[in-house]
Amino acid sequence: xxxxxxxxxxxxxxxxxxxxxxxxxxxxxxxxxxxxxxxxxxxxxxxxxxxxxxxxxxxxxxxxxxxxxxxxxxxxxxxxxxxxxxxxxxxxxxxxxxxxxxxxxxxxxxx
Amino acid sequence: xxxxxxxxxxxxxxxxxxxxxxxxxxxxxxxxxxxxxxxxxxxxxxxxxxxxxxxxxxxxxxxxxxxxxxxxxxxxxxxxxxxxxxxxxxxxxxxxxxxxxxxxxxxxxxx
DNA sequence: AGATAGCGCAACAAATGGTTGCGCATTGGC
DNA sequence: GCCAATGCGCAACCATTTGTTGCGCTATCT
Numbered sequence: 001x002x003x004x005x006x007x008x009x010x011x012x013x014x015x016x017x018x019x020x021x022x023x024x025x026x027x028x029x030x031x032x033x034x035x036x037x038x039x040x041x042x043x044x045x046x047x048x049x050x051x052x053x054x055x056x057x058x059x060x061x062x063x064x065x066x067x068x069x070x071x072x073x074x075x076x077x078x079x080x081x082x083x084x085x086x087x088x089x090x091x092x093x094x095x096x097x098x099x100x101x102x103x104x105x106x107x108x109x110x111x
Numbered sequence: 112x113x114x115x116x117x118x119x120x121x122x123x124x125x126x127x128x129x130x131x132x133x134x135x136x137x138x139x140x141x142x143x144x145x146x147x148x149x150x151x152x153x154x155x156x157x158x159x160x161x162x163x164x165x166x167x168x169x170x171x172x173x174x175x176x177x178x179x180x181x182x183x184x185x186x187x188x189x190x191x192x193x194x195x196x197x198x199x200x201x202x203x204x205x206x207x208x209x210x211x212x213x214x215x216x217x218x219x220x221x222x
Numbered sequence: 223a224g225a226t227a228g229c230g231c232a233a234c235a236a237a238t239g240g241t242t243g244c245g246c247a248t249t250g251g252c
Numbered sequence: 253g254c255c256a257a258t259g260c261g262c263a264a265c266c267a268t269t270t271g272t273t274g275c276g277c278t279a280t281c282t
């Protein structure tokens with residue numbers, strides 16, 4: 001019996017990186033470019049650009065050219081999928097923890 | 112304003128790795144050793160051992176010597192903390208998505 | 223037209239996740 | 253009691269990821 005649900009590893013590892021989580025955080029407040037994001041993060045523009053490639057590959061963000069800028073925004077639908085996976089794993093583990101707790105209580109009662 | 116709550120990056124990246132998530136899954140079903148885990152996973156015992164070091168460092172598992180074996184078990188308390196972080200980030204993003212949706216609806220209505 | 227701002231590409235460094243190979247300790251059968 | 257087998261830890265090595273710096277192209281603004 002498997003406890004954790006099947007999860008898209010690529011999507012999960014995309015949101016697993018702390019820098020990418022902070023980028024998503026910033027992008028949720030509005031469109032940003034690689035340059036503007038790097039100004040608010042402790043990494044260089046190029047590092048941000050690489051992360052944007054990763055996030056784009058799993059569909060969490062999309063970039064659109066606007067003049068000489070490339071503005072990125074969060075894809076709501078795909079972020080909702082990611083959130084669903086987080087909550088799915090979380091509640092699976094939580095359920096297992098509860099079960100263990102109930103068993104422990106049952107054993108204690110039968111002592 | 113920050114959207115995602117402050118999260119323990121070490122704890123998060125510990126559960127971010129797919130192999131470690133599967134190890135936790137197996138360990139939730141009962142104690143295991145590095146060798147027994149590696150038999151159920153597509154990686155070598157040494158890879159499993161390294162992951163166990165990582166999981167131990169963040170307190171998600173603890174190992175106890177039993178003869179020549181070293182049996183690992185999940186630390187319920189710390190796993191509960193990890194679950195709380197997952198659900199915390201998930202619901203923060205979810206809340207933000209809902210807010211965006213409400214704003215979009217409001218704009219649509221005012222058209 | 224020329225200075226500037228934004229971006230992409232390439233080369234490099236460090237950390238991570240994986241492998242193989244080795245040696246040491248404990249255990250169990252004879 | 254001995255010896256083979258089992259389980260573990262350590263070290264060397266490889267590929268990928270995450271970060272850096274440096275360079276050059278293109279588009280914009282005066």
